[in-house]
Amino acid sequence: MNRKVMSAEAESKTPALILVNPQLGENIGAAARIAANFGFSDLRIVNPRDGWPNPAAEAMAAGALEVITPQVYARLEDALKDIHTVYATTARPRDMEKIVYGADEAIALAKAKQSQGQTIGILFGAEKAGLHNDVIAGADAIITLPISPKFSSLNLAQAVAVIAYEWVRGEAQNQKEAQKPFEEARELPATKQDFEGMMGHLQAELEEAGYFYPPEKTDLMMRNLKAAFARGEWTTQEVQTFRGVIKALAKGRGEKWRAGRLLADRNQE
Amino acid sequence: MNRKVMSAEAESKTPALILVNPQLGENIGAAARIAANFGFSDLRIVNPRDGWPNPAAEAMAAGALEVITPQVYARLEDALKDIHTVYATTARPRDMEKIVYGADEAIALAKAKQSQGQTIGILFGAEKAGLHNDVIAGADAIITLPISPKFSSLNLAQAVAVIAYEWVRGEAQNQKEAQKPFEEARELPATKQDFEGMMGHLQAELEEAGYFYPPEKTDLMMRNLKAAFARGEWTTQEVQTFRGVIKALAKGRGEKWRAGRLLADRNQE
Numbered sequence: 001m002n003r004k005v006m007s008a009e010a011e012s013k014t015p016a017l018i019l020v021n022p023q024l025g026e027n028i029g030a031a032a033r034i035a036a037n038f039g040f041s042d043l044r045i046v047n048p049r050d051g052w053p054n055p056a057a058e059a060m061a062a063g064a065l066e067v068i069t070p071q072v073y074a075r076l077e078d079a080l081k082d083i084h085t086v087y088a089t090t091a092r093p094r095d096m097e098k099i100v101y102g103a104d105e106a107i108a109l110a111k112a113k114q115s116q117g118q119t120i121g122i123l124f125g126a127e128k129a130g131l132h133n134d135v136i137a138g139a140d141a142i143i144t145l146p147i148s149p150k151f152s153s154l155n156l157a158q159a160v161a162v163i164a165y166e167w168v169r170g171e172a173q174n175q176k177e178a179q180k181p182f183e184e185a186r187e188l189p190a191t192k193q194d195f196e197g198m199m200g201h202l203q204a205e206l207e208e209a210g211y212f213y214p215p216e217k218t219d220l221m222m223r224n225l226k227a228a229f230a231r232g233e234w235t236t237q238e239v240q241t242f243r244g245v246i247k248a249l250a251k252g253r254g255e256k257w258r259a260g261r262l263l264a265d266r267n268q269e
Numbered sequence: 270m271n272r273k274v275m276s277a278e279a280e281s282k283t284p285a286l287i288l289v290n291p292q293l294g295e296n297i298g299a300a301a302r303i304a305a306n307f308g309f310s311d312l313r314i315v316n317p318r319d320g321w322p323n324p325a326a327e328a329m330a331a332g333a334l335e336v337i338t339p340q341v342y343a344r345l346e347d348a349l350k351d352i353h354t355v356y357a358t359t360a361r362p363r364d365m366e367k368i369v370y371g372a373d374e375a376i377a378l379a380k381a382k383q384s385q386g387q388t389i390g391i392l393f394g395a396e397k398a399g400l401h402n403d404v405i406a407g408a409d410a411i412i413t414l415p416i417s418p419k420f421s422s423l424n425l426a427q428a429v430a431v432i433a434y435e436w437v438r439g440e441a442q443n444q445k446e447a448q449k450p451f452e453e454a455r456e457l458p459a460t461k462q463d464f465e466g467m468m469g470h471l472q473a474e475l476e477e478a479g480y481f482y483p484p485e486k487t488d489l490m491m492r493n494l495k496a497a498f499a500r501g502e503w504t505t506q507e508v509q510t511f512r513g514v515i516k517a518l519a520k521g522r523g524e525k526w527r528a529g530r531l532l533a534d535r536n537q538e
Contacts (some may be wrong), residue, residue: 032425038415062424155299158306202514225514228503241490241497251478
């Protein structure tokens with residue numbers, strides 16, 4: 001087996017298509033059909049409104065559910081556990097400090113990451129509402145589709161079709177890129193589970209410290225922090241290091257205070 | 270009005286999307302919605318099985334039929350009267366002496382023809398059967414989509430979505446190239462002075478907290494932290510926010526300790 005064959009094999013891996021809170025079984029079925037059409041194997045469904053299995057999905061899938069078996073998750077965190085880089089698809093621009101890519105740019109980048117061993121996820125939001133801002137904040141980047149502002153309500157299945165097509169379209173082109181030397185082979189970013197663990201740790205300590213004021217702003221403030229941290233694509237090691245930093249900052253000063261008090265107490269004795 | 274603006278206007282013309290003998294109103298409605306999504310204005314329907322207007326189409330169009338009015342024709346010849354070049358979309362290869370293009374190639378070519386004043390049509394066949402061989406024979410070229418041979422039954426609406434996206438994809442790229450200076454107008458990253466100020470603040474608090482152990486490792490540990498933080502290209506606002514975080518973590522817990530001690534002292538009184 002020569003190098004080129006191996007690289008072609010690595011390239012043929014497809015990303016996880018992740019439907020977040022989908023409502024209509026019809027759309028899930030249509031997404032499964034599209035996934036099968038374009039040769040995808042990893043379809044994940046987070047908290048489908050009407051449960052799973054879903055007869056409407058089966059009807060729309062037109063046999064695709066015999067080719068592809070969606071994994072169903074109760075929570076997004078669970079669906080993202082093994083994912084290294086996740087993209088959020090949005091039609092509407094959001095007021096967020098996030099890198100925004102066109103589908104072609106995003107997928108070219110995602111494939112480069114994948115060829116370095118990363119597992120890629122692409123998030124699709126619910127009908128009407130799309131992805132929640134918190135979910136977008138946790139994503140590594142946003143993919144926007146070139147939708148007319150005059151009629152921007154894109155059906156969920158069509159969003160999946162466009163992304164799936166774009167992935168397969170670039171395949172041939174990307175095989176060329178894959179043959180470039182591994183100049184940018186940097187360490188994998190932490191999984192989303194580790195990243196969210198770090199952000200949860202930070203949030204818990206900031207809550208302890210009374211940082212969030214007024215408390216209603218907690219979500220917004222965390223979203224902004226997440227967006228900033230996510231851009232750095234921290235490695236597992238860096239995430240661990242920063243958890244040590246949080247711990248040290250939160251506990252250290254406490255210990256110093258305690259030490260100071262103890263010293264003061266002792267001096268008063 | 271300069272050349273670039275004029276060229277952008279010429280580019281904004283879209284081809285006629287022509288559904289030939291569509292069966293399900295749902296698919297016609299979905300196609301109308303996609304056409305509106307991607308800014309198409311010319312949707313033609315040839316001999317729809319269930320007549321026109323069609324309530325199922327209206328439901329699936331989700332309002333798109335107020336934005337785009339399909340023209341309905343009894344015969345394909347009538348629908349093609351004003352068309353100069355017509356492409357036939359097919360998923361399955363046909364045994365025919367025809368030029369076969371990928372969607373990206375075909376659309377690049379179609380745009381070149383359009384800029385010379387041609388009116389372009391793209392044909393989509395009926396559910397299941399696709400386009401009749403006679404229709405394909407009369408087309409100028411075939412567009413194939415990169416469909417998996419293992420599950421090649423592509424829904425009509427998805428075929429329209431992929432072609433419409435492919436048309437607009439090139440468009441967005443063109444416009445972007447015209448606007449290059451603005452395209453990456455993300456907020457500027459903080460100055461190095463602000464960034465170093467933040468890292469200095471973090472280091473000072475970590476030293477206070479006894480984080481660096483053994484102390485000789487301080488430089489190395491800070492270097493690793495800096496590398497991680499620098500990759501995110503934080504804005505001035507994000508740097509300020511994070512300085513607030515450092516302060517809260519370092520002081521907050523101290524204050525909690527102090528409060529605890531004071532409370533303990535008071536209880537002992």
